[in-house]
Amino acid sequence: MRILLVEDEPKVAGFVRRGLIAERYAVDIAADGKEGLELAEAFPYDLIVLDLMLPSIDGREVLQRIRRQNTCVPVLVLTARDAIEDKVRLFDAGADDYLTKPFAFAELLVRTKALLRRGPVNRSSTLTLADLELDRLTQQVKRAGKRVELTAKEYSLLEYLMLNPGRVLSRNMIIEHVWDQSFDGITNIVDVYVRHLRSKVDDGHEFKMIRTVRGAGYIIRGGRNE
Amino acid sequence: MNLASLRVRVTSWYCGLLAITLLIFGAAVWLGLRNYLFTTIEQTLRDESSNMVQQFVANVDEKGPTWLAGEIQESYAPEGAGRYIRIFREGKILYESGNMRTERMDPSTSTSPDLLRRKGSFQRVETESAGSILFYTGSWVSPSGIHFVVQTGAPTQQIDRILRSLLIALSGLTPLILAGAAIGGYLLMNVPFRPVVALTRQAEQIGTHALGERLPVIPTGDELERLSVSLNRMIDRLEDALTHNRRFSADVSHELRTPLTILRGELEPLIENPDLPPHELDAIGSALEEIDRMSDIVESLLVISKLDFRSPLPRSPVNLNALVRSTVDQMQLLAIDKQITVHADAGGETWVSGDPIRLQQVVVNLLNNAIKYTGAGGTIWLDVRAQRSRGVVEVRDNGIGIPAECLPYVFDRFYRADPARSRESGGTGLGLSIVKAICAAFDGTVSIQSREGSGTVVQAAFPLCTPAEIAEAKQSSQKAPLKQLAVSGDAETDAHDIGSESVQPAS
Numbered sequence: 001m002r003i004l005l006v007e008d009e010p011k012v013a014g015f016v017r018r019g020l021i022a023e024r025y026a027v028d029i030a031a032d033g034k035e036g037l038e039l040a041e042a043f044p045y046d047l048i049v050l051d052l053m054l055p056s057i058d059g060r061e062v063l064q065r066i067r068r069q070n071t072c073v074p075v076l077v078l079t080a081r082d083a084i085e086d087k088v089r090l091f092d093a094g095a096d097d098y099l100t101k102p103f104a105f106a107e108l109l110v111r112t113k114a115l116l117r118r119g120p121v122n123r124s125s126t127l128t129l130a131d132l133e134l135d136r137l138t139q140q141v142k143r144a145g146k147r148v149e150l151t152a153k154e155y156s157l158l159e160y161l162m163l164n165p166g167r168v169l170s171r172n173m174i175i176e177h178v179w180d181q182s183f184d185g186i187t188n189i190v191d192v193y194v195r196h197l198r199s200k201v202d203d204g205h206e207f208k209m210i211r212t213v214r215g216a217g218y219i220i221r222g223g224r225n226e
Numbered sequence: 227m228n229l230a231s232l233r234v235r236v237t238s239w240y241c242g243l244l245a246i247t248l249l250i251f252g253a254a255v256w257l258g259l260r261n262y263l264f265t266t267i268e269q270t271l272r273d274e275s276s277n278m279v280q281q282f283v284a285n286v287d288e289k290g291p292t293w294l295a296g297e298i299q300e301s302y303a304p305e306g307a308g309r310y311i312r313i314f315r316e317g318k319i320l321y322e323s324g325n326m327r328t329e330r331m332d333p334s335t336s337t338s339p340d341l342l343r344r345k346g347s348f349q350r351v352e353t354e355s356a357g358s359i360l361f362y363t364g365s366w367v368s369p370s371g372i373h374f375v376v377q378t379g380a381p382t383q384q385i386d387r388i389l390r391s392l393l394i395a396l397s398g399l400t401p402l403i404l405a406g407a408a409i410g411g412y413l414l415m416n417v418p419f420r421p422v423v424a425l426t427r428q429a430e431q432i433g434t435h436a437l438g439e440r441l442p443v444i445p446t447g448d449e450l451e452r453l454s455v456s457l458n459r460m461i462d463r464l465e466d467a468l469t470h471n472r473r474f475s476a477d478v479s480h481e482l483r484t485p486l487t488i489l490r491g492e493l494e495p496l497i498e499n500p501d502l503p504p505h506e507l508d509a510i511g512s513a514l515e516e517i518d519r520m521s522d523i524v525e526s527l528l529v530i531s532k533l534d535f536r537s538p539l540p541r542s543p544v545n546l547n548a549l550v551r552s553t554v555d556q557m558q559l560l561a562i563d564k565q566i567t568v569h570a571d572a573g574g575e576t577w578v579s580g581d582p583i584r585l586q587q588v589v590v591n592l593l594n595n596a597i598k599y600t601g602a603g604g605t606i607w608l609d610v611r612a613q614r615s616r617g618v619v620e621v622r623d624n625g626i627g628i629p630a631e632c633l634p635y636v637f638d639r640f641y642r643a644d645p646a647r648s649r650e651s652g653g654t655g656l657g658l659s660i661v662k663a664i665c666a667a668f669d670g671t672v673s674i675q676s677r678e679g680s681g682t683v684v685q686a687a688f689p690l691c692t693p694a695e696i697a698e699a700k701q702s703s704q705k706a707p708l709k710q711l712a713v714s715g716d717a718e719t720d721a722h723d724i725g726s727e728s729v730q731p732a733s
Contacts, residue, residue: 009488011488011491011492012484012488015488015492015495016491018495019491022495101483101486102484102486102487102490102517102521103487103490104490104494105490105491105494151559153555153559168494168498171518172521179556180583181587182583182584182586182589182590183556183587184522184525184529184587185522185525185526185654185656185657186557186590186591186594187518188560188594189556189557189594192560193559195563196559196563213497213511214497214507214512214514215510215511215513215514215515215517215518216494216498216511216514
């Protein structure tokens with residue numbers, strides 16, 4: 001899988017590249033819009049990560065030009081959160097997804113994987129992680145065969161965690177997925193809900209699946225080595 | 227009518243001056259007339275007296291008192307003219323006349339030695355029947371050394387009456403003139419003040435809405451034109467400064483994003499490294515937490531500056547009740563966790579004009595604050611109602627409250643009533659600033675009342691929708707189910723509906 005990263009800030013480009021390489025992707029970096037366009041025309045990338053604020057050629061223009069030539073490559077746009085109101089225009093211009101700065105790398109990775117899988121996104125009706133089972137049709141959750149009663153919010157939270165097993169999800173990511181933009185900054189709500197969810201899922205079991213990663217967020221693991 | 231208004235003040239000043247002028251004028255007229263009338267009567271009395279001396283008294287020793295009486299009667303007819311004449315010869319009455327209309331005057335009142343000694347002087351005597359009488363007492367010594375005193379008198383009733391009528395006329399007319407001048411002046415002031423009123427109205431418009439507008443410059447060439455021109459120049463500078471300020475905070479926040487992204491990106495992989503010793507992991511975790519907080523601050527500042535720019539934000543009808551229900555639903559665990567009871571009185575529908583995400587942000591922030599500053603076992607009441615042309619969300623708690631001296635500043639950026647406590651409970655210090663910015667951006671208002679130790683009430687109000695807008699919103703939401711989520715804010719409600727029931731803390 002080969003990814004093109006169009007980002008003028010070398011340090012951002014640096015850690016994204018390192019992170020993606022660690023996940024075994026091949027990464028090319030373009031430092032401005034012109035170079036980005038040249039690379040995008042020259043190589044068949046599987047994904048383009050495009051910063052909208054670029055020198056020489058603006059990110060929007062790059063996006064439109066890429067779309068004119070290559071209609072199917074997925075494009076993940078990096079943008080400012082205060083510009084979210086423009087997201088409709090972004091999608092119109094051909095973006096497949098967007099990520100707001102400052103973003104957590106984990107989130108970039110989640111979206112990258114989602115875009116690369118595109119077709120086979122996890123659509124199975126049952127999510128399973130070790131002895132934890134979540135039925136997306138009946139919205140029922142079982143741990144070690146025993147029913148776990150969850151409220152709607154707790155269910156959404158667990159579903160989001162289980163869709164990204166072994167990955168640290170930041171509070172802001174959780175807020176945006178399980179609550180919505182109105183709850184921006186109210187991260188204490190995540191802590192309380194995770195605590196309640198954890199007591200329902202992990203209490204009475206030797207292996208605690210839901211863990212806190214200090215400063216980073218929460219992670220769900222099926223076993224010690226996962 | 228505003229008593230402090232310039233118009234009232236100018237009118238009262240000018241009426242005051244007019245009153246003083248009228249008083250001085252009236253007094254001058256009255257005193258002048260009085261002086262004139264008395265001078266005239268005094269002159270007459272003096273002339274009569276000297277005439278009598280020359281014509282009659284000088285000859286009385288030759289011709290006898292009877293002749294004198296006859297001559298005086300003939301020349302002056304004192305009884306008919308209401309006059310009084312008395313002549314003394316060596317202190318004894320030689321002649322006396324003067325029927326004061328009906329009654330004779332009691333001579334004893336006027337023959338006092340005191341009076342006799344006043345030679346060549348005027349004296350006023352009050353009588354019962356004829357009122358006040360003015361006397362002239364003149365003396366003359368004949369060549370043969372005989373001492374004559376001649377007294378002539380006339381009633382002053384007439385003069386007093388004239389003066390009294392003048393006084394009545396003046397004191398009646400002066401207030402009338404003043405009242406007329408006040409009303410007329412006040413109305414007349416309308417003309418020069420009309421541009422001022424227009425200017426004020428326009429300036430208020432500019433203050434509350436767009437700073438981009440300017441005051442109308444009325445080309446009259448007077449002070450008002452200069453005023454509007456210089457006010458416009460001031461607004462120019464103000465707008466420059468404001469734009470600069472807003473752009474600055476937007477730019478700063480924007481520029482901080484990239485370094486924050488880098489910091490986060492560099493530190494995050496480390497935390498998943500199992501080989502690091504725990505205290506290092508802890509340090510990195512702590513750094514990441516602070517990066518998170520800084521990101522929140524940066525985002526909040528950007529939200530505020532974006533709202534402050536007041537570019538017309540898209541609006542749609544929002545059902546406040548559904549918004550409150552869904553918010554309470556999504557945050558109830560926070561309250562339950564602190565053993566706080568939340569009563570939500572949000573049945574029915576209250577449609578206001580706004581943006582569902584932003585309006586919910588208001589409710590979320592207010593409820594979050596209420597939960598944060600209410601102790602275990604406390605209660606929070608949420609209430610939605612239509613009040614005049616506004617839809618009002620009220621969040622009331624019986625928490626720790628806010629000290630009165632802090633209350634005016636709670637909507638200021640980064641203001642914390644109790645720094646230690648609020649930092650410990652997280653947050654950016656921008657929650658209420660965002661609430662205020664959102665309310666202002668959607669023509670709403672937010673107000674807060676609080677008493678330390680007994681609780682806080684916050685009310686956010688937004689303009690109500692017209693029935694037509696509501697009908698349209700409902701219709702379009704039926705057509706597009708996705709939009710309904712946005713419109714009603716009911717996106718993610720729990721299985722059980724909590725219309726107006728309360729969420730009890732888990733025991």
